[in-house]
Amino acid sequence: xxxxxxxxxxxxxxxxxxxxxxxxxxxxxxxxxxxxxxxxxxxxxxxxxxxxxxxxxxxxxxxxxxxxxxxxxxxxxxxxxxxxxxxxxxxxxxxxxxxxxxxxxxxxxxxxxxxxxxxxxxxxxxxxxxxxx
Amino acid sequence: xxxxxxxxxxxxxxxxxxxxxxxxxxxxxxxxxxxxxxxxxxxxxxxxxxxxxxxxxxxxxxxxxxxxxxxxxxxxxxxxxxxxxxxxxxxxxxxxxxxxxxxxxxxxxxxxxxxxxxxxxxxxxxxxxxxxx
Amino acid sequence: xxxxxxxxxxxxxxxxxxxxxxxxxxxxxxxxxxxxxxxxxxxxxxxxxxxxxxxxxxxxxxxxxxxxxxxxxxxxxxxxxxxxxxxxxxxxxxxxxxxxxxxxxxxxxxxxxxxxxxxxxxxxxxxxxxxxx
Amino acid sequence: xxxxxxxxxxxxxxxxxxxxxxxxxxxxxxxxxxxxxxxxxxxxxxxxxxxxxxxxxxxxxxxxxxxxxxxxxxxxxxxxxxxxxxxxxxxxxxxxxxxxxxxxxxxxxxxxxxxxxxxxxxxxxxxxxxxxx
Amino acid sequence: xxxxxxxxxxxxxxxxxxxxxxxxxxxxxxxxxxxxxxxxxxxxxxxxxxxxxxxxxxxxxxxxxxxxxxxxxxxxxxxxxxxxxxxxxxxxxxxxxxxxxxxxxxxxxxxxxxxxxxxxxxxxxxxxxxxxx
Amino acid sequence: xxxxxxxxxxxxxxxxxxxxxxxxxxxxxxxxxxxxxxxxxxxxxxxxxxxxxxxxxxxxxxxxxxxxxxxxxxxxxxxxxxxxxxxxxxxxxxxxxxxxxxxxxxxxxxxxxxxxxxxxxxxxxxxxxxxxx
Numbered sequence: 001x002x003x004x005x006x007x008x009x010x011x012x013x014x015x016x017x018x019x020x021x022x023x024x025x026x027x028x029x030x031x032x033x034x035x036x037x038x039x040x041x042x043x044x045x046x047x048x049x050x051x052x053x054x055x056x057x058x059x060x061x062x063x064x065x066x067x068x069x070x071x072x073x074x075x076x077x078x079x080x081x082x083x084x085x086x087x088x089x090x091x092x093x094x095x096x097x098x099x100x101x102x103x104x105x106x107x108x109x110x111x112x113x114x115x116x117x118x119x120x121x122x123x124x125x126x127x128x129x130x131x132x133x
Numbered sequence: 134x135x136x137x138x139x140x141x142x143x144x145x146x147x148x149x150x151x152x153x154x155x156x157x158x159x160x161x162x163x164x165x166x167x168x169x170x171x172x173x174x175x176x177x178x179x180x181x182x183x184x185x186x187x188x189x190x191x192x193x194x195x196x197x198x199x200x201x202x203x204x205x206x207x208x209x210x211x212x213x214x215x216x217x218x219x220x221x222x223x224x225x226x227x228x229x230x231x232x233x234x235x236x237x238x239x240x241x242x243x244x245x246x247x248x249x250x251x252x253x254x255x256x257x258x259x260x261x262x263x264x265x266x
Numbered sequence: 267x268x269x270x271x272x273x274x275x276x277x278x279x280x281x282x283x284x285x286x287x288x289x290x291x292x293x294x295x296x297x298x299x300x301x302x303x304x305x306x307x308x309x310x311x312x313x314x315x316x317x318x319x320x321x322x323x324x325x326x327x328x329x330x331x332x333x334x335x336x337x338x339x340x341x342x343x344x345x346x347x348x349x350x351x352x353x354x355x356x357x358x359x360x361x362x363x364x365x366x367x368x369x370x371x372x373x374x375x376x377x378x379x380x381x382x383x384x385x386x387x388x389x390x391x392x393x394x395x396x397x398x399x
Numbered sequence: 400x401x402x403x404x405x406x407x408x409x410x411x412x413x414x415x416x417x418x419x420x421x422x423x424x425x426x427x428x429x430x431x432x433x434x435x436x437x438x439x440x441x442x443x444x445x446x447x448x449x450x451x452x453x454x455x456x457x458x459x460x461x462x463x464x465x466x467x468x469x470x471x472x473x474x475x476x477x478x479x480x481x482x483x484x485x486x487x488x489x490x491x492x493x494x495x496x497x498x499x500x501x502x503x504x505x506x507x508x509x510x511x512x513x514x515x516x517x518x519x520x521x522x523x524x525x526x527x528x529x530x531x532x
Numbered sequence: 533x534x535x536x537x538x539x540x541x542x543x544x545x546x547x548x549x550x551x552x553x554x555x556x557x558x559x560x561x562x563x564x565x566x567x568x569x570x571x572x573x574x575x576x577x578x579x580x581x582x583x584x585x586x587x588x589x590x591x592x593x594x595x596x597x598x599x600x601x602x603x604x605x606x607x608x609x610x611x612x613x614x615x616x617x618x619x620x621x622x623x624x625x626x627x628x629x630x631x632x633x634x635x636x637x638x639x640x641x642x643x644x645x646x647x648x649x650x651x652x653x654x655x656x657x658x659x660x661x662x663x664x665x
Numbered sequence: 666x667x668x669x670x671x672x673x674x675x676x677x678x679x680x681x682x683x684x685x686x687x688x689x690x691x692x693x694x695x696x697x698x699x700x701x702x703x704x705x706x707x708x709x710x711x712x713x714x715x716x717x718x719x720x721x722x723x724x725x726x727x728x729x730x731x732x733x734x735x736x737x738x739x740x741x742x743x744x745x746x747x748x749x750x751x752x753x754x755x756x757x758x759x760x761x762x763x764x765x766x767x768x769x770x771x772x773x774x775x776x777x778x779x780x781x782x783x784x785x786x787x788x789x790x791x792x793x794x795x796x797x798x
Contacts, residue, residue: 001256034258034259041631042631044635049247052247056241076249080479081612082389085386086259086264103441104194107447109383112204114182114377115214116213116217118182118375120214120343123352124216125134130223131219133666133669134530135531175368213744218653222653236706239710243645243649243650244646250609254609268523268524269664269754271665299528301514308768311517311768315517318510341507341511342515347519349523349524352526356528366461370462371462373455374456374474375470375474377456382479382480384434385483389402392482393485395432396488488786499574509581509779512775512778515778517775520754534788535786535788563794566789594763595766595770604773606736611778612781612785618795619792619795622795633728640733643737645740648741648745650714661755
């Protein structure tokens with residue numbers, strides 16, 4: 001399925017093992033999803049990607065954890081990434097997203113898709129009131 | 134700038150006036166932004182679009198008002214709609230989005246863009262654990 | 267505005283002049299829009315692009331001329347090309363697109379944007395009845 | 400495959416059954432494609448989406464039925480929605496799209512994709528003749 | 533899987549056979565990948581597409597052969613075309629792309645995705661120094 | 666124009682000044698383009714973004730400097746980021762991209778856009794020969 005051949009035993013590489021160990025510790029689970037198993041084809045890329053995910057998504061911040069996942073799902077849907085839609089919908093569910101919130105999220109994304117394309121179609125000029133500098 | 138000629142006096146049409154009046158009442162402001170002024174070139178399209186925006190965005194629901202705007206900004210950025218990025222960033226700011234939250238939102242969107250494209254590049258297979266049915 | 271410097275007198279190049287002459291003859295107008303003036307920075311690219319536009323868009327075929335423009339506008343909106351949305355909306359209007367048809371076109375594009383993203387969000391499996399081989 | 404678990408017997412919910420009945424009556428077929436079966440996870444979202452599809456696509460209007468499907472396919476391809484490309488190609492075929500028209504449609508979409516990206520690459524300024532207001 | 537039924541014996545059509553023969557001769561292989569087998573549903577579309585691929589990708593030019601493939605992979609990833617990501621990653625590998633270069637390519641694409649969306653989010657004005665005319 | 670108000674004197678903040686100094690030293694120029702001036706609204710986002718750009722784009726690696734810029738332009742065009750198309754076309758020109766190479770780059774991008782959408786339209790199945798694991 002993939003464009004690369006994943007390593008049969010990725011944790012034989014100590015750099016990969018260190019990242020996988022940190023994923024397990026951070027997420028408090030033994031499950032390492034495929035994204036990380038495939039990124040392990042290049043340990044540097046794996047390290048950098050995980051470091052950024054950990055910093056942005058797994059560190060307490062000004063947005064709560066569920067809101068972050070809702071934003072991530074939204075971006076993944078609009079970017080058209082099937083894998084990411086799956087993984088982040090699962091993550092949001094694990095963080096408490098209800099069926100009602102899921103449906104409402106999709107309503108907003110669907111509405112935004114529509115109005116985004118209407119504004120592009122009409123080439124609506126930006127209101128001066130919206131411009132900052 | 135636009136692909137259509139906006140009506141010089143759109144509220145001369147009672148259907149347009151009814152929508153604009155409802156926008157003013159719902160948002161408690163006299164400001165009608167350009168999106169609505171341009172959509173007024175077709176009253177039916179204006180009515181339907183506003184009805185959906187009002188239902189999805191201006192009705193209390195399972196997601197709070199600021200979260201909805203963060204989702205809308207995200208979709209607008211990824212869809213590449215300049216007008217919508219402006220209008221929804223302004224709306225989120227009006228609803229209390231801080232500079233810190235704005236920067237954090239952009240960090241998530243930037244990270245999602247990166248990992249979305251990495252997953253597409255590698256064609257990572259979906260983990261069975263993420264599949265629902 | 268552009269990323270290249272357009273030639274001050276592009277028709278001094280006989281290859282450019284030949285293309286511009288063919289555009290004028292094919293479209294029966296003296297107006298050469300900016301797309302061609304900027305593509306003239308590379309005569310080979312200009313020739314190839316125009317040859318394809320002429321073959322696909324200006325040759326009688328199984329789809330009528332207005333339908334072709336509606337498809338072209340749709341693609342341009344979804345691809346997010348501001349220039350192309352402008353030029354093809356103007357072309358469709360010149361070929362008889364009414365205001366009502368324009369608004370209806372936008373309704374379909376807006377609806378498709380929404381349902382496309384809903385299907386991506388839910389990762390709806392393709393019905394076997396839709397698969398051909 | 401999906402991000403949600405579809406209901407095993409969706410028509411047990413009377414709101415879902417009412418929508419499915421209307422789909423069958425409107426399309427004069429017993430076939431309910433997966434899009435609706437999955438949207439049924441949230442009856443309100445199902446109702447709203449079907450109401451819009453019925454209004455835009457299944458009501459006589461200023462664009463003929465096949466042209467509407469060609470526009471829908473185009474949007475679905477450019478939006479990259481695999482499910483929708485399948486369902487709307489099947490719908491267009493059911494409405495009489497010939498192999499020749501299908502190939503021609505793809506030629507236009509391919510050409511638009513190319514010229515859209517050329518215009519973006521060159522950042523061609525919009526001709527004043529194309530601007531409306 | 534496909535939206536069309538591929539011909540069981542496409543080379544029975546002499547136009548298709550001529551294209552397939554040219555692909556085999558140009559690429560010095562007996563392998564005809566599915567893209568061509570499916571495009572064969574319309575011989576004119578097949579001929580035009582192959583002629584362009586041959587001219588752009590298989591003719592010595594100002595960019596070397598591997599660089600061209602890296603550009604093609606990049607476009608395919610960002611356009612979200614699963615088939616093309618597969619076929620052009622395989623082509624780049626056949627032309628000598630190392631694992632290190634592959635990982636670096638993905639780092640650039642991931643970074644570009646991020647900064648592209650940041651610039652869109654902030655609506656950063658173009659520096660006058662970047663404008664040509 | 667922007668969605669944020671850039672700081673009038675961004676280098677008054679020592680974190681911003683440190684980044685700007687590093688940009689000047691790395692690029693050996695006094696010119697700080699707007700991307701950095703606007704990202705300065707959040708020093709952490711500025712630092713992280715520049716650190717990644719410096720690591721990926723300004724460090725000798727397995728891909729040469731011009732090739733990296735060609736990949737970056739490609740991603741920026743397909744992502745539809747006007748600002749980035751401008752800045753990276755200027756950067757590639759500064760690194761020696763000729764007019765001929767620029768035109769050829771656009772030919773590849775245009776071709777990829779076309780074949781990407783054809784493959785999506787036909788939903789061409791991936792050849793087993795392209796799958797790695």
